[in-house]
Amino acid sequence: MSTGFKNSKMWNVTKIPLLLPTSAPSDRLLQPLWDYVRFNHYTLVSSPFFPVLLAFSGYFSFSIPFTFLDLLGEKVPCFHHYKIQKERRPTMQMMMRSFGRAIYNHVVFVVPAVLLNSYIMPMPPLPSLAPTVLELFSGWLGTMLLFDTQYFIWHMVHHKNRQLYKWVHAIHHDYMAPFSWSTQHLSPIELMTVGFWSNLDPIMLKCYPLTTWFTTVVSIWMSVEDHIGYDLPWALNHLVPFGLYGGAPAHDMHHQKPNNNYAPFFSHWDRIFGTATAVDRETQKYLKLKEQ
Ligand SMILES: [Zn+2]
Numbered sequence: 001m002s003t004g005f006k007n008s009k010m011w012n013v014t015k016i017p018l019l020l021p022t023s024a025p026s027d028r029l030l031q032p033l034w035d036y037v038r039f040n041h042y043t044l045v046s047s048p049f050f051p052v053l054l055a056f057s058g059y060f061s062f063s064i065p066f067t068f069l070d071l072l073g074e075k076v077p078c079f080h081h082y083k084i085q086k087e088r089r090p091t092m093q094m095m096m097r098s099f100g101r102a103i104y105n106h107v108v109f110v111v112p113a114v115l116l117n118s119y120i121m122p123m124p125p126l127p128s129l130a131p132t133v134l135e136l137f138s139g140w141l142g143t144m145l146l147f148d149t150q151y152f153i154w155h156m157v158h159h160k161n162r163q164l165y166k167w168v169h170a171i172h173h174d175y176m177a178p179f180s181w182s183t184q185h186l187s188p189i190e191l192m193t194v195g196f197w198s199n200l201d202p203i204m205l206k207c208y209p210l211t212t213w214f215t216t217v218v219s220i221w222m223s224v225e226d227h228i229g230y231d232l233p234w235a236l237n238h239l240v241p242f243g244l245y246g247g248a249p250a251h252d253m254h255h256q257k258p259n260n261n262y263a264p265f266f267s268h269w270d271r272i273f274g275t276a277t278a279v280d281r282e283t284q285k286y287l288k289l290k291e292q
């Protein structure tokens with residue numbers, strides 16, 4: 001997938017030359033964007049902290065609008081109509097608790113891990129060639145499918161094993177009704193595991209850096225969308241056909257019935273293993289009961 005890394009022996013760079021970005025003759029659609037990023041923001045994007053910055057700022061900015069929606073509740077009826085568990089609304093205190101946990105996990109665990117990783121495996125120089133649009137989307141989809149599989153297995157194991165659940169995953173189930181900030185309401189071990197795969201998967205699939213960053217932003221959005229607690233009509237689960245994507249209704253149901261819907265994004269693994277809850281029927285029945 002990545003021709004730009006062919007000659008650099010990607011993670012075996014013993015001596016990284018001080019590279020100034022160079023332009024490459026290319027008619028690829030994303031080349032102007034890639035050149036702009038490299039020539040104008042080289043220091044930022046070549047920093048080992050850039051992926052973390054991208055992920056954390058994505059989590060922060062995607063969660064902000066739902067803070068207002070959750071706090072206003074019925075006062076915004078056009079959105080409140082789509083709230084899955086209408087009687088369970090997060091408080092400001094709950095949101096601050098989850099956000100505080102995310103900051104703590106990043107400062108105490110993620111930052112030292114990035115420092116250590118950048119010492120052991122320095123970042124390879126950025127390639128001069130941009131990915132094609134097809135390479136970008138296939139890299140994103142491949143990474144998402146791989147991550148979905150890894151998390152499905154990890155998630156199911158952590159629900160089946162009492163000790164693993166208690167010490168590693170239970171924190172994420174503090175709330176039966178998820179809300180945007182609770183996306184990163186995670187134990188340090190869960191966050192580090194998820195972060196490890198998020199870093200490793202694009203490397204294994206030889207993705208371009210631009211593909212990796214795109215995947216990071218989109219996957220953070222997908223994770224936040226899983227937890228918003230609203231079944232919005234334009235959400236990914238309504239855009240992807242044949243119920244292939246679970247999204248917020250599926251993951252909301254996982255927080256209500258933790259032995260179902262283990263996959264974070266797609267629905268195929270839960271269907272294969274018989275752990276998929278009939279989201280629509282269950283949710284609708286649940287909503288009707290609550291509205292009576
Ligand atoms: Zn969750």
Ligand SMILES: [Zn+2]
Nearest residue numbers: 155159169258
């Ligand atoms: Zn769970």
